[in-house]
Structure formats: structure tokens, C-alpha cells
Amino acid sequence: MSKQQASRPLSPHLQVYKPQITSVSSILHRITGLLLSAFSLLWVSWLLAVYSSATTYDSFRQLLQSWPGKLLLLLAGWALFYHLMTGIRHMIWDSVHMLELDSAKRSGWVIVIGSLLLTGLAAGIWL
Amino acid sequence: MSRPHVNTRSALAKARNHGAAGSGVTHWWRMKISSLLLLVLTIWLLFAFQAMSQADFSAAREFLAAPWNTCMALLFSWTLFYHAQLGLQVVIEDYIHSTWLATTFTIGLRLLALLLATLCSVLILQVALNPSAAGV
Numbered sequence: 001m002s003k004q005q006a007s008r009p010l011s012p013h014l015q016v017y018k019p020q021i022t023s024v025s026s027i028l029h030r031i032t033g034l035l036l037s038a039f040s041l042l043w044v045s046w047l048l049a050v051y052s053s054a055t056t057y058d059s060f061r062q063l064l065q066s067w068p069g070k071l072l073l074l075l076a077g078w079a080l081f082y083h084l085m086t087g088i089r090h091m092i093w094d095s096v097h098m099l100e101l102d103s104a105k106r107s108g109w110v111i112v113i114g115s116l117l118l119t120g121l122a123a124g125i126w127l
Numbered sequence: 128m129s130r131p132h133v134n135t136r137s138a139l140a141k142a143r144n145h146g147a148a149g150s151g152v153t154h155w156w157r158m159k160i161s162s163l164l165l166l167v168l169t170i171w172l173l174f175a176f177q178a179m180s181q182a183d184f185s186a187a188r189e190f191l192a193a194p195w196n197t198c199m200a201l202l203f204s205w206t207l208f209y210h211a212q213l214g215l216q217v218v219i220e221d222y223i224h225s226t227w228l229a230t231t232f233t234i235g236l237r238l239l240a241l242l243l244a245t246l247c248s249v250l251i252l253q254v255a256l257n258p259s260a261a262g263v
């Protein structure tokens with residue numbers, strides 16, 4: 001490493017960087033984005049089922065109503081609520097609002113807790 | 128008096144479209160617009176989920192064939208894969224450091240998103256245009 005390189009600041013090293021609500025809520029936006037991209041196949045499968053036949057449609061419904069199916073829906077629902085809320089926060093941030101550390105921490109907790117509450121509510125209604 | 132290199136372009140014109148991504152704020156704007164659309168369409172999705180929670184096969188087809196639902200389902204499919212493709216492109220750019228590999232993945236991703244969005248559109252329209260008959 002050259003002298004110049006050595007004197008440059010390092011970006012936070014994940015192995016030694018203490019998880020905080022700001023960093024955790026940030027990476028969860030990316031993780032839920034990835035999850036939702038995979039879950040987009042649920043939408044395609046539903047359309048395929050509605051297109052094909054009553055038998056296919058019924059077995060698709062049964063699959064979703066089994067406990068692994070319900071778990072999948074629960075995860076998809078949480079990812080959607082969470083990503084939607086952090087997505088709104090991104091747009092608020094882009095308008096140069098709520099960027100102070102206090103505010104970012106507060107909105108982080110609101111989103112983590114809010115997304116869990118919404119998922120619980122949705123599960124209560126539909127599962 | 129000779130002044131050989133007088134550049135008449137404004138500072139803004141010189142800077143425009145030359146950010147790190149080489150394409151200015153285009154990607155950012157597309158992300159914002161698709162997010163706003165998805166925000167609205169997700170509300171429709173929850174409404175559809177409620178309507179479908181008890182529906183059998185023919186009720187589901189009838190639901191999808193109602194003009195506003197057909198419209199929302201199409202818009203949702205297009206916006207979903209558009210937004211996902213834009214978002215996944217950023218993830219690829221962040222973690223894959225070889226330019227040609229990242230470009231290859233991004234092109235593959237776009238083709239896949241296009242394929243899935245087209246598949247969704249065909250399925251939706253097939254059901255919408257013939258709700259009472261089953262497809263296969």
C-alpha cells in the first residue's frame with residue numbers, strides 16, 4: 001500500500017461496524033427489494049393459474065393456504081410493507097427533508113415497527 | 128489577438144449527463160416515477176387481494192376481466208418489472224466490478240423483465256377478452 005493510499009479514510013468495515021437502526025433499515029430496503037423481485041413470480045403464477053384451468057387454480061390456492069405457503073405470503077407481505085415505507089422515506093429524503101440523524105433514527109424505528117404491525121394486521125384479515 | 132479555444136457552452140451544459148453513471152439523473156427519475164406509480168398500484172393490489180381471498184376460478188376470471196381491473200393489472204405488471212429491473216441494475220452495478228460482466232447481467236436482466244412483463248400482459252388480455260372460457 002502506498003503512503004497516499006494508507007492515509008485515506010476507510011469505508012466502514014462490516015465485520016467490525018456496530019449495526020444501528022440507520023444502517024440496518026438501509027440494507028433492509030435493498031434486501032426487501034431483492035425479495036420482492038423474486039416474489040414477482042407469485043404474481044406471474046397467479047395469472048398463469050387464472051389463465052389455465054379450475055383444477056390448476058384450485059391447487060395453486062391450496063398451495064398458498066398450506067403453512068409453507070402462508071409463511072411465503074407473510075414474508076412477501078412484510079417485504080412489501082417495509083419496502084413501500086422505506087421507498088416513501090427515500091422520496092422524502094430526496095426532497096431534503098427529515099435528513100437529520102435524530103429524524104433518520106426515528107423514521108427507521110417507525111418503519112421497522114410499522115411494517116411488522118401492518119403485516120400482523122394483514123395476517124389477521126387474510127390468513 | 129488569437130483566442131483559439133473559446134467554449135461557448137454554459138457550465139451547466141458541460142456538466143449535464145456526465146455524472147459517475149454517464150447518464151445524469153435519468154435513472155434516478157425513472158426510479159422515482161416508477162415508485163410513485165407502484166405506490167398507487169400496490170393499493171389496488173391489496174384491494175385485489177381482498178377480492179380474491181374467497182374467489183373461485185370463475186370469480187377470479189370475472190374480476191380480472193372487469194375493465195378497470197384489467198387496466199390496473201396491466202399497469203401493475205409493466206411498472207413492477209420496470210422498477211425491479213431498474214433496482215436490480217443498481218445492485219448489479221454495486222457488487223459486480225467487472226464492467227463487461229455487469230453489462231451482460233444488466234442486458235440479461237432487461238430481457239428477462241421484458242419477457243415476464245409480456246407474458247403477464249398476454250395472460251391478462253387472454254382472460255379479459257374471454258372470461259367465461261378456460262384457456263388450456
Ligand code: HEM
Nearest residue numbers: 030033034036037084087088090162165166211214215217
Ligand atoms: C412491489 C414490487 C417492488 C419491487 C420488486 C421493488 C424492487 C426494488 C429493488 C430491487 C430496488 C433496488 C434496491 C437497492 O438499490 O438497494 C428498489 C429500490 C427502490 N424502490 Fe422498490 N420495489 C417494489 C416496490 C416499491 C414501491 C411500492 C415503492 C414506493 C414507495 C418503491 C420504492 C423504491 C425506491 C424509492 C427505491 C430506490 C432507493 C434508492 O434510491 O436507493 N419500491 N426496489
